[in-house]
Amino acid sequence: MLEIKYTFANKELQKLAQKSPVLKxxxxxxxxxxxxxxxxxxxxxxxxxxxxxRLYKRGKKYHRASAxxxxxxxxxxxxxxxxxxxxxxxALSAEIGSNLKYxxxxxxxxxxxxxxPWLEPSLRESVPQIEKLISKAIERAFK
Numbered sequence: 001m002l003e004i005k006y007t008f009a010n011k012e013l014q015k016l017a018q019k020s021p022v023l024k025x026x027x028x029x030x031x032x033x034x035x036x037x038x039x040x041x042x043x044x045x046x047x048x049x050x051x052x053x054r055l056y057k058r059g060k061k062y063h064r065a066s067a068x069x070x071x072x073x074x075x076x077x078x079x080x081x082x083x084x085x086x087x088x089x090x091a092l093s094a095e096i097g098s099n100l101k102y103x104x105x106x107x108x109x110x111x112x113x114x115x116x117p118w119l120e121p122s123l124r125e126s127v128p129q130i131e132k133l134i135s136k137a138i139e140r141a142f143k
Contacts, residue, residue, distance in 0.1 A: 013134075014092050023141035028089045030137035034130040035085045035094035041122035042096070043080050045071035068114030071121070072106045079103060079118075096123075 017024035051073040053065030066073040074080055082098040097103070097119065109115035 010092070017092055020141060023138065024089075024092065026137035026141040027092055027134070028087075030130075030133040031092060031094050032085075032087055033133050034126065035087065035096050037129060037133075038096050038119075038122050038126045039083055039085045041125055042071075042083055042118050045118050045122060046074050046080050066116050068109075068116065070116055071118040072116045079106070 049071045053067040082100040
């Protein structure tokens with residue numbers, strides 16, 4: 001089965017956390033918050049992001065598709081419902097992704113379809129907030 005996912009794990013922080021249970025607890029909380037932040041942004045991009053692709057009729061309803069470069073336009077909600085986060089507190093890591101067969105194709109494109117990224121932009125947008133979450137976790141652990 002195809003899957004698209006990003007894994008967050010920092011070897012330096014993992015080594016430090018092995019020496020401090022308090023730091024490990026704080027970092028796990030920050031990593032969880034970071035992963036859910038990315039997951040929520042990805043869902044929001046798909047559900048509410050701008051869509052300027054073609055308009056077509058399917059049955060009695062009209063659907064506005066996404067244009068290349070935009071996040072996929074939600075139709076029945078399968079992609080949004082498939083986005084998930086798996087945390088591994090022992091490894092101080094989290095994975096965000098989807099196991100839908102077409103998820104990697106929408107993210108990266110194909111020979112016939114240009115990409116409609118939704119996960120990578122959500123990750124990039126979240127970096128400043130993730131850095132703050134990690135920094136605050138470290139500060140709390142060493143207070």
